[in-house]
Amino acid sequence: xxxxxxxxxxxxxxxxxxxxxxxxxxxxxxxxxxxxxxxxxxxxxxxxxxxxxxxxxxxxxxxxxxxxxxxxxxxxxxxxxxxxxxxxxxxxxxxxxxxxxxxxxxxxxxxxxxxxxxxxxxxxxxxxxxxxxxxxxxxxxxxxxxxxxxxxxxxxxxxxxxxxxxxxxxxxxxxxxxxxxxxxxxxxxxxxxxxxxxxxxxxxxxxxxxxxxxxxxxxxxxxxxxxxxxxxxxxxxxxxxxxxxxxxxxxxxxxxxxxxxxxxxxxxxxxxxxxxxxxxxxxxxxxxxxxxxxxxxxxxxxxxxxxxxxxxxxxxxxxxxxxxxxxxxxxxxxxxxxxxxxxxx
Ligand code: GDP
Numbered sequence: 001x002x003x004x005x006x007x008x009x010x011x012x013x014x015x016x017x018x019x020x021x022x023x024x025x026x027x028x029x030x031x032x033x034x035x036x037x038x039x040x041x042x043x044x045x046x047x048x049x050x051x052x053x054x055x056x057x058x059x060x061x062x063x064x065x066x067x068x069x070x071x072x073x074x075x076x077x078x079x080x081x082x083x084x085x086x087x088x089x090x091x092x093x094x095x096x097x098x099x100x101x102x103x104x105x106x107x108x109x110x111x112x113x114x115x116x117x118x119x120x121x122x123x124x125x126x127x128x129x130x131x132x133x134x135x136x137x138x139x140x141x142x143x144x145x146x147x148x149x150x151x152x153x154x155x156x157x158x159x160x161x162x163x164x165x166x167x168x169x170x171x172x173x174x175x176x177x178x179x180x181x182x183x184x185x186x187x188x189x190x191x192x193x194x195x196x197x198x199x200x201x202x203x204x205x206x207x208x209x210x211x212x213x214x215x216x217x218x219x220x221x222x223x224x225x226x227x228x229x230x231x232x233x234x235x236x237x238x239x240x241x242x243x244x245x246x247x248x249x250x251x252x253x254x255x256x257x258x259x260x261x262x263x264x265x266x267x268x269x270x271x272x273x274x275x276x277x278x279x280x281x282x283x284x285x286x287x288x289x290x291x292x293x294x295x296x297x298x299x300x301x302x303x304x305x306x307x308x309x310x311x312x313x314x315x316x317x318x319x320x321x322x323x324x325x326x327x328x329x330x331x332x333x334x335x336x337x338x339x340x341x342x343x344x345x
């Protein structure tokens with residue numbers, strides 16, 4: 001959406017992450033005053049926001065700390081709150097289930113309380129997740145599909161989802177869930193499988209590595225392009241009534257298909273010599289297959305994701321080739337639609 005919203009104020013948690021940084025860029029371009037909650041770390045992780053850090057107001061805070069959230073809402077006086085902060089890596093949620101529940105689940109309740117008591121006219125976006133669907137019984141999944149989470153992360157997201165619905169129904173607050181399927185970009189963390197593959201393929205192509213080690217090749221995901229999903233978040237908060245929306249491409253592909261497409265992109269047809277299965281990266285329980293139905297978002301919000309699977313793979317691989325020093329990678333990345341140029345971790 002291109003409408004200008006000069007004078008409006010947005011508070012983003014998770015500003016330094018993939019989604020937070022893309023969303024902030026979009027909101028700044030639309031004239032918003034942007035405030036970002038920043039968690040204090042001994043090693044700063046601000047590389048994604050370096051291009052616009054001087055145009056946003058950073059507020060120290062943490063989803064574990066109610067007082068800091070209250071203060072952040074008081075200081076920013078937001079028209080819109082986007083809760084994108086979380087312990088967002090499914091794999092880590094098995095080794096740190098309690099922290100995941102505290103941050104990804106209860107943290108949302110804390111932020112809702114801060115809004116209820118200090119900014120009850122604001123609009124609240126919750127980053128819900130397709131991981132809530134988990135062991136799916138029907139495909140594709142839409143807003144009415146039942147949840148069966150398969151990880152502590154998924155369980156925490158289900159808690160947060162219902163907390164949001166409950167605050168909407170109990171207090172009449174404008175609280176909306178975006179049930180977004182996997183969305184990737186060159187800003188995706190290296191622990192996620194798409195970035196691990198794009199980085200690994202670029203290294204192998206340039207002779208910097210010999211193999212990629214993965215937990216499984218068979219699981220399937222509905223992978224979209226992150227900047228388009230951040231636009232959906234914005235649209236969800238401009239809707240006339242608070243509601244929940246699925247964001248997805250409607251296509252599902254296996255990890256193996258991602259691997260094959262990434263190698264093909266650099267001219268390697270037989271990827272098998274370069275990929276090893278390693279049980280260290282497998283999960284105690286996994287989500288076998290996800291495929292979203294974005295009909296409601298298209299019909300009610302006019303949202304249509306344009307970047308399809310092969311293009312997404314190409315954007316990510318080209319970016320990583322560029323970062324690692326291949327001139328062709330830079331060129332191709334510059335051609336990609338709104339391809340970000342942020343260096344990896
Ligand atoms: P998720 O859908 O939020 O869990 O996103 P991920 O990118 O972390 O994982 C997507 C799928 O890839 C899951 O089914 C993982 O089990 C699978 N996968 C296979 N090998 C790996 C790996 O080495 N790392 C990660 N992160 N996922 C892997």
